[in-house]
Amino acid sequence: MPLLARFLVPTTKCKPPVKRLLIGDTLLRWYKQAGRDLPWRTTDDPYAIWVSEIMLQQTQVATVIPYYNRFLARFPTVQILAMAPLDHVLKIWEGMGYYARARSLLLAAQKIVEQFGGNMPRSHQELYSLPGIGRSTAGAILNIAHLQRHPILDGNVKRILVRYFCIRANPKEKKVEAKLWRLAEQILPVSHVNSFTQAIMDLGALICLPRRPNCPLCPVQSGCQAYQKGMQYKLPLKSVTKKVPHFDHVAAVIQNGNKVLIKKRPEKGLLGGLWEFPGGRVIDGTDCNRMIEKEIGQNLRLTPWFEIKHTFTHFKMTLHLFRGKIGSDKMGSGQIGTARIPSPFQWAMIHQLSEYPFSSAHKKIVIKLQNE
Numbered sequence: 001m002p003l004l005a006r007f008l009v010p011t012t013k014c015k016p017p018v019k020r021l022l023i024g025d026t027l028l029r030w031y032k033q034a035g036r037d038l039p040w041r042t043t044d045d046p047y048a049i050w051v052s053e054i055m056l057q058q059t060q061v062a063t064v065i066p067y068y069n070r071f072l073a074r075f076p077t078v079q080i081l082a083m084a085p086l087d088h089v090l091k092i093w094e095g096m097g098y099y100a101r102a103r104s105l106l107l108a109a110q111k112i113v114e115q116f117g118g119n120m121p122r123s124h125q126e127l128y129s130l131p132g133i134g135r136s137t138a139g140a141i142l143n144i145a146h147l148q149r150h151p152i153l154d155g156n157v158k159r160i161l162v163r164y165f166c167i168r169a170n171p172k173e174k175k176v177e178a179k180l181w182r183l184a185e186q187i188l189p190v191s192h193v194n195s196f197t198q199a200i201m202d203l204g205a206l207i208c209l210p211r212r213p214n215c216p217l218c219p220v221q222s223g224c225q226a227y228q229k230g231m232q233y234k235l236p237l238k239s240v241t242k243k244v245p246h247f248d249h250v251a252a253v254i255q256n257g258n259k260v261l262i263k264k265r266p267e268k269g270l271l272g273g274l275w276e277f278p279g280g281r282v283i284d285g286t287d288c289n290r291m292i293e294k295e296i297g298q299n300l301r302l303t304p305w306f307e308i309k310h311t312f313t314h315f316k317m318t319l320h321l322f323r324g325k326i327g328s329d330k331m332g333s334g335q336i337g338t339a340r341i342p343s344p345f346q347w348a349m350i351h352q353l354s355e356y357p358f359s360s361a362h363k364k365i366v367i368k369l370q371n372e
Contacts (some may be wrong), residue, residue: 023220024189030219031199046120046145047078053137058098067096079118082109086273090357104132143197151184156204162236166225170237245315250288251279252322259347275356299327310361
């Protein structure tokens with residue numbers, strides 16, 4: 001039995017693909033008429049294309065465009081980005097989420113300067129070796145910037161291939177993903193790979209949508225096996241959805257005149273490198289006041305303030321806000337302003353908080369403070 005047959009819907013008798021697929025010309029004609037006018041499509045600068053590809057991971061185009069424009073205005077070259085402090089990069093990124101992307105951009109820029117003389121690598125292997133650049137992202141950069149023939153396999157392309165070839169298996173499975181990579185290679189045209197790459201991305205973003213594919217407008221509808229068998233709404237198969245856990249967190253706005261206490265998160269991990277107010281996840285039975293006192297090593301006088309609901313990728317959070325002051329200086333100076341605050345905490349002027357990169361949830365606290 002051919003390998004592909006394992007992935008096809010047995011009851012619909014989907015046909016295996018031919019070795020060389022002739023959908024490229026059709027897709028390119030459609031793209032010429034219907035392709036989106038996006039700022040990163042007006043350049044062949046591999047640095048700008050790289051920035052756009054990283055931003056487009058996990059973020060919608062409409063959200064990315066203003067961030068992309070601001071980012072390139074602030075960091076127009078890889079050399080300038082490489083010299084930037086992490087705080088400055090995160091501040092530009094603030095609100096877009098998935099901050100590991102910003103940290104990886106900075107690390108990769110530093111490696112490009114150190115190892116490649118400030119020139120974006122032109123080989124797939126070298127690009128793939130950089131932080132935050134996967135196989136598909138490297139292929140997209142080289143396709144678009146240098147017309148090199150490399151397959152891509154982002155979420156849009158996976159969905160298109162699963163439907164076009166009527167693959168009834170979870171695309172997240174390793175064997176299925178390996179098959180999709182081979183199919184992505186097969187459908188690549190010999191020429192115009194840059195336009196083809198943009199075209200298939202647009203097909204997934206505009207026509208072959210996750211829940212409601214617009215099949216009547218699809219330029220490759222005639223060859224789509226899922227459409228022919230009425231299965232376009234059932235594919236791709238999805239993993240069993242796990243219940244999203246909920247966690248309670250606490251944060252305290254500890255004020256000393258026009259200053260408040262903030263801390264910087266470790267650069268690795270969730271929200272790495274961002275600033276926030278003292279606090280953390282609450283375990284059942286935790287005394288929130290004592291928890292924060294232990295964290296900063298000071299006696300506190302706190303009162304409840306308000307709550308913030310926030311959803312992350314893998315969990316939901318209720319952030320319980322407290323507000324107050326340091327009750328006394330444990331070091332014995334008798335002056336709150338001289339209290340010895342351990343690293344990574346620091347006092348910050350309320351009117352200057354906007355200069356620090358905060359997560360979306362803690363940014364709401366900043367806005368509330370500054371609007372008082």
